[in-house]
Amino acid sequence: MNLGQLRKIAAEVVAREDVKYLIGWKQGSYGYRIAPGFVEDAAGAAELIFSPLCTANLATYLTLVEKLPVPRGQEADKRKVALMVKGCDSRAVTQLLVEKGIHRDEVVVIGCPCPGMVDPALLTEKYPETEETVEVKWSGDGFLLNRSGEEIKVPRDELLAEKCRLCRYPNPVISDILLGEAVEPWELAEDNGVAEVEGKDVGGRWDYWEEQFAKCVRCYSCRNVCPLCYCQDCILDRLNPTWVNRAVNFSENTSFHIARAFHLAGRCIGCGECERVCPVNIPLGRLNRKLAREVRDKYGFEPGVDPEAEPFQASFKPDDPGDFIL
Numbered sequence: 001m002n003l004g005q006l007r008k009i010a011a012e013v014v015a016r017e018d019v020k021y022l023i024g025w026k027q028g029s030y031g032y033r034i035a036p037g038f039v040e041d042a043a044g045a046a047e048l049i050f051s052p053l054c055t056a057n058l059a060t061y062l063t064l065v066e067k068l069p070v071p072r073g074q075e076a077d078k079r080k081v082a083l084m085v086k087g088c089d090s091r092a093v094t095q096l097l098v099e100k101g102i103h104r105d106e107v108v109v110i111g112c113p114c115p116g117m118v119d120p121a122l123l124t125e126k127y128p129e130t131e132e133t134v135e136v137k138w139s140g141d142g143f144l145l146n147r148s149g150e151e152i153k154v155p156r157d158e159l160l161a162e163k164c165r166l167c168r169y170p171n172p173v174i175s176d177i178l179l180g181e182a183v184e185p186w187e188l189a190e191d192n193g194v195a196e197v198e199g200k201d202v203g204g205r206w207d208y209w210e211e212q213f214a215k216c217v218r219c220y221s222c223r224n225v226c227p228l229c230y231c232q233d234c235i236l237d238r239l240n241p242t243w244v245n246r247a248v249n250f251s252e253n254t255s256f257h258i259a260r261a262f263h264l265a266g267r268c269i270g271c272g273e274c275e276r277v278c279p280v281n282i283p284l285g286r287l288n289r290k291l292a293r294e295v296r297d298k299y300g301f302e303p304g305v306d307p308e309a310e311p312f313q314a315s316f317k318p319d320d321p322g323d324f325i326l
């Protein structure tokens, strides 16, 4: 994508009277860091970038910032929010539309066809973070790092994020403005992570998740970063009744993770943000992808691809098999 074109279009969008601000990516303060940019004018638009480091899903701000209560005596600013999205991010927007978490006339979707992001953990492991900002670009069939003037070409497979290896929708599924040309979807990798867990017997699977959940410090970063964890009254915060106790131990952690996984079944769009932000590296994607696959195989439903779809968890067919439907 041409950065000049991106910045020009972003400046035009934020100049519109019906647009409050634009949320996009900009360079962070050091190393590989990328920061969310809340852009209100042409100067802010000139800082926007789109690179293999822009892995964060900014759709979460549509509910995190935009749904905050308006202080008494103030009027809500009803103008639109413009949002830059990759394919996976656009699925989060679509799913929010399906759930009526947002309305279509509240957003201007700026689609960015996505050739795939680098895995930040793999990147820093191979090329440790520096104090100076590092530029990373797509280059042919790989990534090009510019570290203090030294250019390093890295094959795509060495750094591509797991979510991108498994990505079915690299092009935005909805957009009002599309930046650049659509990318050619690539051959999907095998989901070795889910297969590894599925390959164990029941006891082995229990042991696996026990070991993972025991590590959880219940920081709730995974919940807070998730574009689809936006209930104002989350059961995890409830004290009366208390659904999940505050104690950090295997039992309560397991309740938390199972509750969250089931709340996201048929809703998780696979952006991988929960796993990316987990400070203790719990492979949450394996849990979410397993449930996503069950929903796709058993019910033929895939979240975040059709804005006109009925929400999976809030709909049923009269001829659905099973006597569990009351």
Ligand code: SF4
Binding pocket: 055, 086, 087, 088, 089, 114, 115, 116, 117, 161, 163, 164, 165, 167, 168, 169, 170, 171, 270, 271
């Ligand atoms: S999952 Fe797909 S759309 Fe999302 S960052 Fe990876 S390649 Fe891009």
Ligand code: SF4
Binding pocket: 215, 216, 217, 218, 219, 220, 221, 222, 223, 274, 277, 278, 279, 280, 281, 282, 284
């Ligand atoms: S981000 Fe990781 S440690 Fe924090 S609550 Fe989620 S799973 Fe637990």
Ligand code: SF4
Binding pocket: 222, 225, 226, 227, 228, 229, 264, 267, 268, 269, 270, 271, 272, 273, 274, 275, 288
């Ligand atoms: S559960 Fe994780 S992968 Fe799924 S939508 Fe939320 S942050 Fe993205």
